[in-house]
Amino acid sequence: MNETPQVIRCSVGMRWGDMDAYGHVNNVEILRILEEARIHAFGPPGGTAGPGREPAVALFNDVPAGTQALVAEHRVKYLSPLTYRTIPAEIAVWISALKGASFTIAYVIRDPVTAQACAQAETTLAFVEGETGRLLRIAPEQKALMLPYLGQSVFGPVSVAGTAADGGQRAV
Numbered sequence: 001m002n003e004t005p006q007v008i009r010c011s012v013g014m015r016w017g018d019m020d021a022y023g024h025v026n027n028v029e030i031l032r033i034l035e036e037a038r039i040h041a042f043g044p045p046g047g048t049a050g051p052g053r054e055p056a057v058a059l060f061n062d063v064p065a066g067t068q069a070l071v072a073e074h075r076v077k078y079l080s081p082l083t084y085r086t087i088p089a090e091i092a093v094w095i096s097a098l099k100g101a102s103f104t105i106a107y108v109i110r111d112p113v114t115a116q117a118c119a120q121a122e123t124t125l126a127f128v129e130g131e132t133g134r135l136l137r138i139a140p141e142q143k144a145l146m147l148p149y150l151g152q153s154v155f156g157p158v159s160v161a162g163t164a165a166d167g168g169q170r171a172v
Contacts, residue, residue, distance in 0.1 A: 005095070005151030008056045010040040011088035011112075024081035025089075030119055031074060034107055037091040038123065042105075045069045059145050066130045072102060073124040075155065082111060082118040090115075095146045096153040101135050102126040103146060106154045120154040 012033045020026040025033070043055035045068065055061070060069055082089060090110045097104035102124055109119045127136040 006148045007151075008041040008093040008149065010037040010091045010093060012036040012040070012091055013088045014082075014084050014086075016084065019084045022081070024083050027076070027078065030076060030078070030082070030109065030121075033089060033091065033109060034074075034076075034121055034123060037093050037107055037109075038105055041093040057145050057149065059142060063127065063142075067136060068128045068130045069125050070128050071123055072126050074121065075123075076119055076121040077155070078119050079117050080111075082109060085112060087112045089118075094151045095149045096122055096151060097124070098138070098143060098146055098150055101137050103138060104153070106151070108154060122154060 014025055014033070015029075018025045018029040018032075039055070041056050042059035043057075043061040045060045045063065063069070090112050092108045092110075094106050095103055096106035104122050104124045107119075107121045107123075108117050109121070110117055127138065127142075128134065129136055
């Protein structure tokens with residue numbers, strides 16, 4: 001793991017309809033923002049989109065035909081409300097875990113005006129063979145793409161009890 005991993009910075013627009021009755025971006029829409037940041041950072045899964053801007057790291061672009069990148073888990077901690085604005089939210093993205101058949105992407109969403117951290121999250125993904133559902137090991141080429149971005153979890157080291165040892169705060 002890198003002491004100072006490379007961090008990909010993304011801007012994701014908020015939509016008027018993302019607001020809930022309390023006037024801030026709804027928790028379900030936060031997951032959509034995470035998905036958009038993941039696609040901006042690592043590209044759409046191979047064959048699922050038309051030509052466009054190249055991602056910072058083309059992790060999903062060159063997977064073998066029939067390979068799916070599936071979400072295995074989301075973990076989100078809401079730190080403060082994300083107020084709807086007509087300017088995009090700022091998201092820092094990096095890899096927080098890299099295993100044989102899965103990897104975890106970490107995020108910090110910040111308010112674009114106040115720079116206050118509004119949410120920190122992680123998404124664990126796995127590559128699966130689409131027709132059979134068989135879990136695929138991460139290829140050496142994919143690992144090589146991820147290694148410069150490998151850093152710590154936003155939730156800190158996990159103790160035996162499963163709670164973050166440092167309260168889960170990480171400055172990004």
